[in-house]
Amino acid sequence: MATKTSQEYEELIKGIWRENPVFVQVLGMCPMLAVTNSAINALAMGMATFFVLVGSSILVSSFKSLIPKQVRISCFIIIIATFVTVADYTLLALVPTVHKALGAFIPLIVVNCMILGRQEAFASKNTVRLAALDAVGMAGGFVVALFTLGAVREVLGSGSLFGISLFGDSYSPWVIMILPPGGFLTLGLLLLLFNWISLKREQFLDAVTAAERSGI
Amino acid sequence: MQDLFWIFISALLINNFVLSYFLGLCPFLGVSGSLDTSFRLGMATTFVMLVTALCSWFLNTYILIYAPYLRLISFIVVIASTVQFIEMLVRKLSPALFRALGIFLPLITTNCAILGLAIFATNRSYGLVEGLVFALGSGLGFTLAMVLLAGLREESELSDIPALIEGTAMNLIIAGILSMAFMGFSGLFSAA
Numbered sequence: 001m002a003t004k005t006s007q008e009y010e011e012l013i014k015g016i017w018r019e020n021p022v023f024v025q026v027l028g029m030c031p032m033l034a035v036t037n038s039a040i041n042a043l044a045m046g047m048a049t050f051f052v053l054v055g056s057s058i059l060v061s062s063f064k065s066l067i068p069k070q071v072r073i074s075c076f077i078i079i080i081a082t083f084v085t086v087a088d089y090t091l092l093a094l095v096p097t098v099h100k101a102l103g104a105f106i107p108l109i110v111v112n113c114m115i116l117g118r119q120e121a122f123a124s125k126n127t128v129r130l131a132a133l134d135a136v137g138m139a140g141g142f143v144v145a146l147f148t149l150g151a152v153r154e155v156l157g158s159g160s161l162f163g164i165s166l167f168g169d170s171y172s173p174w175v176i177m178i179l180p181p182g183g184f185l186t187l188g189l190l191l192l193l194f195n196w197i198s199l200k201r202e203q204f205l206d207a208v209t210a211a212e213r214s215g216i
Numbered sequence: 217m218q219d220l221f222w223i224f225i226s227a228l229l230i231n232n233f234v235l236s237y238f239l240g241l242c243p244f245l246g247v248s249g250s251l252d253t254s255f256r257l258g259m260a261t262t263f264v265m266l267v268t269a270l271c272s273w274f275l276n277t278y279i280l281i282y283a284p285y286l287r288l289i290s291f292i293v294v295i296a297s298t299v300q301f302i303e304m305l306v307r308k309l310s311p312a313l314f315r316a317l318g319i320f321l322p323l324i325t326t327n328c329a330i331l332g333l334a335i336f337a338t339n340r341s342y343g344l345v346e347g348l349v350f351a352l353g354s355g356l357g358f359t360l361a362m363v364l365l366a367g368l369r370e371e372s373e374l375s376d377i378p379a380l381i382e383g384t385a386m387n388l389i390i391a392g393i394l395s396m397a398f399m400g401f402s403g404l405f406s407a408a
Contacts, residue, residue, distance in 0.1 A: 026384050029245065030328045034238040074296060081289040089285070104335045107288050111328040113242055180236045181399065184392030191385040199380065 008133055015137030021114045022145035023194040028114035032146060033183035034105050039162050042150025044098045046143035048091060048106060052083040053115050053142075057123040057135035059083075064124050076119040077110065084109045114142065145190075153177045153186055220349045223342075227353030230402050233329050234361040235395040240329030244362060245387050254366040258359025262352065264324045265333050267302065268295055269351035272334035273344045291334050299324060329358060364394055 021027045028049075035045045056079045060067075067075045088106045091099045099106065109115070118138055123131040151161060157177030159167045176182050233239045240261070248254045271294050280287050307314045324330060333354055337347045368390050377386065 026245065027242075029241040030238050032238075033241070074293070077292055077296065078289060081292050085285060085288050088288070104332060104339060107335050108239075108328050108332055110288060110292055111331050176396070179399065180238065181392045181396040183238065184388050184395055188385050188388030188392060191388065192381055195380055195385060 008130065011130055012133045012137040015134070015139070015141040016144065017141070019138075020141040020145060020194075021117075021138050022142060023191060025114075025117075026191075027117055028112045028142060029187075031105050031108060031112060032149065033180075033187060035102055036146060036150040036153055036183060036186075037157065037178040038101075038154045039147065039150040041098065041101050042146045043143075044091065044095065045102060045105065046139075046146040048084075048087045049109055049112065049115070049142055049146075050136075050139040051087050052080060052109055053118060053139040054132060054135045055083045055086075056080045056115065057118060057131045058128055060119045060123040061126060061128045061131035067124070072124065073116070073120070076116055076124075080115055080119070081110045114138070149183075149186055149190060152190070153182055156186075157182060220346065223346055224349050224353040227350050228357040228360070229398065232357045232361055232398055233332065233354050234358055235391070235398045237332065239332040240327050240358055243327055244358075244365065244391070245384060248362055248366040248369060248387075251363060251366045251370060254362040255359065258355070258362045261324055261327060261329065261358055262355025264295075264299060264302070264330060265351040265355040266348060267298055268330050268334055269337060269347040270344075271295065271298055272337060273342075273347050276338055287338070291331060295330055295334070329354070361394070365391060368394075 015021065019025065022029070022032055031045055031049070036042045056076070059079050060076060063075075084107060087109070088099075091102070091106060118135060122134050126134070155161055155166065156174045157179075159165060159171040159173045174182075177186065227233070231237060234241065234244050243257060243261075247257055272291060275287075275290055275294060280290065303314075333351055337350055342350055365387070369387065372386070372390075381389075
């Protein structure tokens with residue numbers, strides 16, 4: 001029982017850092033860069049992707065024995081497209097302004113390679129429970145990455161967060177950050193930071209093991 | 217006529233799919249290792265885009281006026297099956313071309329630039345000719361961006377780069393600088 005719980009925990013937690021879909025696997029980049037010019041857009045996009053990924057993972061893993069192997073990709077895509085259509089119309093009804101700002105990028109969640117990747121690599125091979133946990137973890141990691149990027153770009157590019165001004169009138173915004181080049185540059189630098197932290201962590205762990213060994 | 221030229225230049229340079237709409241980033245970052253392959257992939261994508269423009273116009277005009285909520289699903293299904301069909305056709309008719317395109321032809325289905333093209337063309341309610349010109353411009357713009365990045369990457373392989381920044385991080389920063397250069401084109405036309 002204990003091992004089962006720990007495996008479930010492992011599936012849930014791995015998406016946040018160790019196998020983060022954006023920073024480690026570099027998947028789902030298109031929506032990632034296009035909608036992160038403000039924190040609120042990034043969050044809305046993250047929520048929509050979260051819903052689609054968790055919903056389609058649960059559905060795919062429950063129907064996995066019914067889907068013929070030859071046409072599985074098409075089946076996954078149709079399931080994903082259905083959830084995206086639901087998310088699209090829900091956002092249109094609840095938050096029309098955000099829906100307008102995201103524009104064509106909501107329908108484009110369908111071709112987010114991260115979602116199809118999880119169906120193919122995980123949901124179609126595991127139980128519903130594990131697939132749901134995995135989807136929640138991966139989507140969580142995606143939301144974290146999306147929000148970080150959106151917040152950094154909004155703070156630098158317009159000097160505000162969620163539309164609330166942070167620095168007062170004397171701050172002159174770094175406009176390039178909310179324009180397309182800023183997206184590439186910020187994500188590049190964030191990846192660099194992520195690599196650096198991972199490297200330092202590894203070195204630290206190595207040093208600890210070495211110290212333990214020499215101590216014993 | 218002027219309108220068509222305008223659509224073409226705008227899709228090619230000003231609103232370049234990759235560098236200002238962030239569409240098709242997966243092949244842009246993944247396959248841009250060598251100049252030759254990225255050029256071939258770009259050409260294959262342009263071809264699929266033209267076919268998609270044709271299909272999406274047909275769907276929009278004759279079918280989707282009755283059921284707008286099926287737009288997304290029907291687009292993706294039609295694009296995927298058209299690509300599959302073209303692949304079979306090319307293999308039968310011209311094995312040389314099929315070998316040249318290789319694995320890229322089926323992979324293009326999941327390129328978000330293709331679905332993006334269909335959605336943008338629908339949102340702006342382009343007609344058939346406008347849609348085709350838009351597809352041609354976007355496809356060539358995608359090729360241009362791919363070839364530029366591949367050239368820079370080939371060049372950078374010869375220089376001494378810190379291991380930490382190598383790979384995706386550096387490609388993204390190069391892409392950022394490219395995108396900044398492309399922003400210079402935005403003054404080309406006054407009207408948006």
